[in-house]
Amino acid sequence: MIKLKGLEEYVEVIWLHWELGPQGWFFKEVDNSSAKDPYYGFTYLREFYFKADPDYDKRFTVPMLWDRKYETIVNNESSEIIRIFNTGFNHLLPADKAEIDVYPTALRPEIDEINEWIYNTVNNGVYKTGFATTQEAYDANVYPLFKSLDRLEKLLSDGREFIMGSVLTEVDIRLFPTIVRFDAAYFTLFRCNIRMIRFGYPNLNKWFCHLYYDFPEVFMETTFPEQFRAGYATVVNGIVPAGPEPLISTKP
Ligand SMILES: N[C@@H](CCC(=O)N[C@@H](CS)C(=O)NCC(=O)O)C(=O)O
Structure with missing residues (x-):
């Protein structure tokens, strides 16, 4: 949403390490995380809470939207943060970004x-299964x-570009993280393997590749496949699976 709406000037992304430790999410100088958070020197996400x-x-969960001026949490529910970003900064944005809805x-x-059935059976379904x-x-x-994946497959069979038709909506934004991780993490590590x-x-797969390869700034460059595969592996037993090869499917 930050890339899509061009909010980089207003919303900074601070990455935690990809491993969920016993004390929750933490900072560590590896990959795109630094040793400490840059504003308070915190080591753990919980310190913000x-x-x-x-x-x-x-629970001490990500994503978490922090207000630097009021020094407090604005929101930690991704579906609500999507809506905040969709309209909350429009008065500050150039017309072409403000009109993205x-x-x-x-x-x-x-x-x-x-959203309701995708959330319950797909986004949350992989966790309930795993x-x-x-x-x-x-x-x-x-x-x-898998019944819901079949349903999505059927919906896309008319050749539509996005889940709701010809316009990119929050349905695509919300489904993308689950599908991008599916083959590399949920299929293998969470036994979502029909x-x-x-x-x-x-x-x-065609819908996914369209988002991933044709809008790289929004989808590809905000996804870190090796990191999420290693992160999910630690949830199981820490052994990072070799495959699938390639980790992310190539454009059909
Ligand atoms: N309702 C929240 C749930 C977020 C959530 O469960 N995040 C997970 C990572 S995907 C988390 O931070 N878990 C940490 C924990 O449970 O300790 C949302 O979707 O934004």
Whole structure:
């Protein structure tokens, strides 16, 4: 959203290390993270949460949008941050950026409806499948996940460019992170392995490659495949799988 809307001047991205440690997300001088956060010298993400609220007792999650002036958390829910970025800075942006609208009024009911099942069965479905500790829980989530991927595949079979048709919306933005990680992380490490996107879902793969390769600043350059594969590997047992090769599918 930052790249799409051209918000780099207003919103700085600060990367944590890709490994989720016992104390939560932390800074470390490796890859695109530095040893400490540049403003307070914090080592852990949780320190921001406690600065905002010393009594905070919930999860310390990313993404987290921090207000440097008021020194507090604005929001830590990605779906809401998308909407903040969609319109919140428009008065400061050049016309061509201000007019980019990933949640257009006319499509809102349809977007809300599709977001709901994509979130429950795909975005969250991979986690519910991967973290299942019983066969029943695994079965209860892996089949709905693939049923929704089948549904998306069918939706894209009319040759549409984006999930909602001819316009890029937040549905694409929200689905992209799950699909870009799918073959390299969820298929192997989370046992979401009925089919790979690249071999089993030609339309979804074509949609994905269009975003990834044709809008590189927005999608490719904001994705770090080796880092997320290593990160997800640590969730399992730390052994980073060799494949798939190539890590990200090539343009059909
Ligand atoms: N509702 C949040 C959930 C975010 C979330 O669960 N983030 C994960 C990483 S993808 C996290 O930071 N987990 C850290 C933890 O649970 O300790 C959103 O989608 O923005």
